[in-house]
Amino acid sequence: MSESHGFTRRAALAAICAVGLQLAFNGRARAESPAAAPAAHTEWNSLQPEEQKILSRYGDKWNTLAPEQQQRLLRGARRWQSMSPEQRERAQQRYKRWRELTPEQRELARQRWHRFRELTPEQQQRIRQGYRGFKNLTPEQRQHMRERWQNATPEQRQKWLEKRRERQGKRHPPPPAP
Numbered sequence: 211m212s213e214s215h216g217f218t219r220r221a222a223l224a225a226i227c228a229v230g231l232q233l234a235f236n237g238r239a240r241a242e243s244p245a246a247a248p249a250a251h252t253e254w255n256s257l258q259p260e261e262q263k264i265l266s267r268y269g270d271k272w273n274t275l276a277p278e279q280q281q282r283l284l285r286g287a288r289r290w291q292s293m294s295p296e297q298r299e300r301a302q303q304r305y306k307r308w309r310e311l312t313p314e315q316r317e318l319a320r321q322r323w324h325r326f327r328e329l330t331p332e333q334q335q336r337i338r339q340g341y342r343g344f345k346n347l348t349p350e351q352r353q354h355m356r357e358r359w360q361n362a363t364p365e366q367r368q369k370w371l372e373k374r375r376e377r378q379g380k381r382h383p384p385p386p387a388p
Contacts, residue, residue, distance in 0.1 A: 249277035252284065261287045 254262070254272040262269065264287040272280065293301065311319065326334060344352060359367065 249281045251277045252280050257284075260291060264290055 251273075254269060257265070261284065265272070265283055268275065268283060275283075290298065290301075308316070326337065329337070344355070347355070362370070
């Protein structure tokens with residue numbers, strides 16, 4: 211097998227995992243660390259004018275929202291304010307894609323995101339690299355890889371994953387025993 215086929219398979223496997231993760235990652239706000247003290251209620255009139263503009267659809271009911279929900283919305287509004295126009299455009303596109311998912315697809319994406327967050331930073335980085343490699347392929351190559359994966363039997367998929375793990379183990383051998 212040539213090295214390009216090996217890279218292609220690695221990229222496909224990583225991409226399959228990463229696509230779902232990216233949807234969850236980009237479509238949802240990151241989980242925040244739990245606060246030491248409960249969130250305080252924030253009055254609508256105490257918000258900055260730009261925050262009120264961004265959150266205008268909540269204006270009528272803002273004072274009745276739970277403090278935790280108010281804080282999540284405020285964090286999102288502040289994050290939005292800090293984005294460049296290009297970042298805002300990408301965020302709107304991701305949100306649109308998220309809204310088009312079925313409830314089952316959203317739940318699957320959430321589960322994948324939670325599993326991704328449990329990985330070590332090194333494992334997360336490998337997935338990100340594989341995803342970038344997949345995105346660098348031509349649309350035809352990506353489609354071919356998707357079709358091969360979708361048409362594979364569970365046994366073939368498992369075998370591909372095991373080969374990938376073997377190759378990774380050879381590139382990243384475990385540290386020597388003391």
